[in-house]
Amino acid sequence: MRNLCFLAGLTAFAAAAQAEATKYPLTLQNCGFDVTFDEAPAATVSLGQAATEILYSLDLADKVAGTGVWFSDVLPQFAEVNAKVERLADNDPSFESIVAKRPNVVIAQYEWHVGPQGIVGTREQFEDLGIATYVLPTDCVGKDNTVGGDGTRLEPFTTDVLYQTIAELGQIFDVQDKATALVADLRAREAAAKEKVAAMQIDDISAVFWFSSPELDLDPYVAGQKGAPGYIMSTLGITNVVQSDEEWPTVGWETIARANPTLIVAAEMTRRRFEADDIEKKEAFLAADPVASQMEAAKNGRIASMTSDSMEPGIRVIGGIEQLADALASYGLAN
Numbered sequence: 001m002r003n004l005c006f007l008a009g010l011t012a013f014a015a016a017a018q019a020e021a022t023k024y025p026l027t028l029q030n031c032g033f034d035v036t037f038d039e040a041p042a043a044t045v046s047l048g049q050a051a052t053e054i055l056y057s058l059d060l061a062d063k064v065a066g067t068g069v070w071f072s073d074v075l076p077q078f079a080e081v082n083a084k085v086e087r088l089a090d091n092d093p094s095f096e097s098i099v100a101k102r103p104n105v106v107i108a109q110y111e112w113h114v115g116p117q118g119i120v121g122t123r124e125q126f127e128d129l130g131i132a133t134y135v136l137p138t139d140c141v142g143k144d145n146t147v148g149g150d151g152t153r154l155e156p157f158t159t160d161v162l163y164q165t166i167a168e169l170g171q172i173f174d175v176q177d178k179a180t181a182l183v184a185d186l187r188a189r190e191a192a193a194k195e196k197v198a199a200m201q202i203d204d205i206s207a208v209f210w211f212s213s214p215e216l217d218l219d220p221y222v223a224g225q226k227g228a229p230g231y232i233m234s235t236l237g238i239t240n241v242v243q244s245d246e247e248w249p250t251v252g253w254e255t256i257a258r259a260n261p262t263l264i265v266a267a268e269m270t271r272r273r274f275e276a277d278d279i280e281k282k283e284a285f286l287a288a289d290p291v292a293s294q295m296e297a298a299k300n301g302r303i304a305s306m307t308s309d310s311m312e313p314g315i316r317v318i319g320g321i322e323q324l325a326d327a328l329a330s331y332g333l334a335n
Contacts, residue, residue: 034155050314138313153226200334
């Protein structure tokens with residue numbers, strides 16, 4: 001493991017040293033739009049925690065004029081810089097509040113915030129005011145956002161799309177060296193987690209990822225097979241009992257109980273839009289509900305909490321892989 005991290009560090013250093021400066025004007029094809037940057041943006045508004053934390057990871061906090069759409073606390077290493085950035089809204093900021101920050105570009109995690117039917121604004125509305133827009137490729141590559149509330153994955157998410165996203169943001173802001181180093185570090189962490197679980201030689205294990213529910217007694221929002229949680233599970237050799245291609249379909253507890261997953265992964269977040277956003281209420285429900293409590297995972301305490309942002313296709317998905325690898329080790333399932 002130590003040698004793996006050492007080699008990854010050398011790779012990141014060598015790659016960073018070879019990175020070239022961006023040549024402007026830079027034109028990128030982004031989620032069906034051609035976006036041109038004449039220079040590195042001096043100010044941006046980021047919508048979506050994953051988008052914001054990627055920018056912070058690239059040391060671009062000083063370029064972030066405002067943020068919106070938060071599910072949980074920012075990563076601890078960014079608490080200090082995040083405190084200096086105005087939060088326009090915990091959830092969806094208004095179009096006017098974003099424009100008032102005079103950004104050069106709006107960077108959105110989700111197309112349903114900034115897209116053809118964007119609830120914050122369309123790309124054309126921003127561009128009419130001379131504000132560029134960039135939607136993270138993690139939300140549009142291999143995905144149809146016109147189907148279902150959160151869209152349908154046409155192709156399974158992979159971290160290659162995440163790494164593409166980081167590389168493109170590195171180009172836009174002319175910080176390719178930092179983008180290259182970040183990708184190298186994330187790849188090394190992902191490889192180490194895979195190696196850890198492979199060594200356990202666990203057979204025939206399944207899971208369900210529970211994000212939230214409008215009400216605790218209603219069908220929960222659970223992870224489909226092709227989103228970020230699906231990737232986490234497939235990476236670690238876990239079968240997803242939910243076979244839908246929707247990003248976050250609703251599935252009844254009776255159906256989930258019949259599948260009887262080996263473990264339940266429950267999202268933990270500071271957001272409180274729904275009652276089931278509270279991890280403690282999730283756990284209490286799983287212990288008391290006459291259907292859910294009968295699952296082997298509930299009976300044996302195999303309920304792993306995972307930050308909600310680790311279930312989204314951002315840099316935290318690597319942490320999600322690591323969290324679940326640690327949980328598997330703690331349940332004594334290794335052969």
